[in-house]
Amino acid sequence: xxxxxxxxxxxxxxxxxxxxxxxxxxxxxxxxxxxxxxxxxxxxxxxxxxxxxxxxxxxxxxxxxxxxxxxxxxxxxxxxxxxxxxxxxxxxxxxxxxxxxxxxxxxxxxxxxxxxxxxxxxxxxxxxxxxxxxxxxxxxxxxxxxxxxxxxxxxxxxxxxxxxxxxxxxxxxxxxxxxxxxxxxxxxxxxxxxxxxxxxxxxxxxxxxxxxxxxxxxxxxxxxxxxxxxxxxxxxxxxxxxxxxxxxxxxxxxxxxxxxxxxxxxxxxxxxxxxxxxxxxxxxxxxxxxxxxxxxxxxxxxxxxxxx
Ligand code: NAP
Numbered sequence: 001x002x003x004x005x006x007x008x009x010x011x012x013x014x015x016x017x018x019x020x021x022x023x024x025x026x027x028x029x030x031x032x033x034x035x036x037x038x039x040x041x042x043x044x045x046x047x048x049x050x051x052x053x054x055x056x057x058x059x060x061x062x063x064x065x066x067x068x069x070x071x072x073x074x075x076x077x078x079x080x081x082x083x084x085x086x087x088x089x090x091x092x093x094x095x096x097x098x099x100x101x102x103x104x105x106x107x108x109x110x111x112x113x114x115x116x117x118x119x120x121x122x123x124x125x126x127x128x129x130x131x132x133x134x135x136x137x138x139x140x141x142x143x144x145x146x147x148x149x150x151x152x153x154x155x156x157x158x159x160x161x162x163x164x165x166x167x168x169x170x171x172x173x174x175x176x177x178x179x180x181x182x183x184x185x186x187x188x189x190x191x192x193x194x195x196x197x198x199x200x201x202x203x204x205x206x207x208x209x210x211x212x213x214x215x216x217x218x219x220x221x222x223x224x225x226x227x228x229x230x231x232x233x234x235x236x237x238x239x240x241x242x243x244x245x246x247x248x249x250x251x252x253x254x255x256x257x258x259x260x261x262x263x264x265x266x267x268x269x270x271x272x273x274x275x276x277x278x279x280x281x282x283x284x285x286x287x288x289x290x291x292x293x294x295x296x297x298x299x300x301x302x303x304x305x306x307x308x
Contacts, residue, residue, distance in 0.1 A: 018036065083110040097122065
């Protein structure tokens with residue numbers, strides 16, 4: 001068991017990420033006490049029954065009183081409201097951090113409502129699954145994954161180190177970026193791939209020449225893997241696109257041009273260029289496996305971990 005890094009940790013939002021953090025912190029003894037709070041009374045009751053926190057508070061104020069670390073683990077669009085609900089109840093010297101999938105907008109929205117003297121260390125665990133809610137969490141979610149810390153004007157070097165240390169203890173490797181750089185990198189590696197998955201599933205649903213039962217029946221041809229990504233939480237992903245609009249539109253612009261180029265290769269029967277393109281794509285896959293971010297095992301859609 002590790003020496004506790006924090007006396008009391010308060011987690012606001014007890015879905016997949018918040019409940020996984022609580023479970024990981026408890027399992028490794030990283031805090032003397034973990035208190036949870038969720039805006040939904042039903043989630044509070046279920047979390048109490050699941051027992052992954054020492055206590056579940058009935059208000060955000062009660063949760064953050066005397067906490068040395070406060071984690072905002074709510075959807076990106078709810079970050080401002082969640083920060084507002086704790087702003088005037090923070091203990092002196094408390095560090096506020098978040099796990100939002102978008103950083104520039106969250107830095108601005110949370111920064112605007114926290115008191116001037118508050119310490120804020122924004123971050124994003126690049127780990128997740130397509131499931132949500134307190135039942136979906138598990139202590140090992142962050143092991144072998146990356147945590148991106150994106151310091152802002154309200155961060156201090158000590159605060160950044162304390163938050164980074166927590167994530168290293170949860171099993172992640174920590175990388176530092178500016179919020180803006182984070183948003184363009186994640187637009188490419190996560191947000192646009194999700195949008196493509198949502199799009200292709202929508203296209204299949206509306207194609208007149210192929211029946212719905214044929215789409216389901218023959219889904220193992222590739223479509224099925226898009227449906228897994230497209231089954232991720234609609235609220236979370238709505239908020240990602242509303243709050244990382246510019247970076248997403250920039251990457252989508254490039255994507256559309258490259259797709260048009262591929263379309264031309266198909267139209268003009270340019271087999272060599274297609275083969276070259278697919279060979280380069282396969283090399284990217286090999287590099288991801290070499291970097292330990294996936295296994296080379298054949299995946300028949302049964303593994304549940306993926307990165308967001
Ligand atoms: P989730 O499973 O949907 O849980 C979010 C919880 O926050 C819900 O129970 C929600 O309650 C509650 N909530 C909403 N507004 C609140 C407020 N103002 N105060 C207190 N609780 C509030 O979501 P998640 O997947 O854990 O995502 C949480 C954050 O982590 C998001 O910002 C997301 O971008 C980020 N993230 C997610 C993933 C992933 O793969 N899921 C990965 C990395 C980072 P209601 O349902 O009643 O609104």
